[in-house]
Amino acid sequence: MDIDWSAEVVDQVESHWRHQLRPRLDGLTDEEYFWQPVPDCWTISRRGHSSAPISFGTGEFTMDYAEPPHDREPVTTIAWRLAHLSVGLAKTNGRHFSCPPASEQTFEYAGTAQEALRKLDDEFEIWISGVRDLGTTGLAQPQGFPPAFAHAPLAKKMLYVNLEVIHHGAEISLLRDLYLHNGSVTPRPASV
Secondary structure, eight states: OOOOHHHHHHHHHHHHIIIIIHHHHTTOOHHHHHOOSSTTOBOEEETTOOOSSEEEOSSSEEEEEOOSOOSSOOOBOHHHHHHHHHHHHHHHHHHHSSOOOOOTTTOOOOSSHHHHHHHHHHHHHHHHHHHHHHHHHHHHSBOOOSGGGTTSBHHHHHHHHHHHHHHHHHHHHHHHHHHHHTTTOOOOOOOO
């Protein structure tokens, strides 16, 4: 049996994107986008206003960052997680799908929820189309970067991108749920 592996890689994430994750992002407000569920979250900040050890990006807004190891892994906002997904897709699109090179340092981060969703949608559509066009032969080619995975098949990288979209998408969905219920739920007393 011949299997179209690029169709399988696309199908793994595209159905989830179109029917679960992306609809959950509709109506995202700027207040939710920047909401910090705990103090000192990593987020997207106006240039010069970040309290993180490092701020990446070009333009008016930057992404909080610090080199590992961390004393504690930072909690991140929806803004940060959307930026992480967008820049990750943009980096893959630049390396493998004839788009301009991208990195955390060179990406222009969004200062509004709507702009962030537009960037995410644009990068996702380029990525999905690129994976679809690779075909089984393209997915079998060495990915070439990073050096530790240079000889691994490109399929490994594309499946990792799927994992990132599903993983961070679930985190964003949970943050939306917490935001929408923040302060509106009275805790139940513990059972004796």
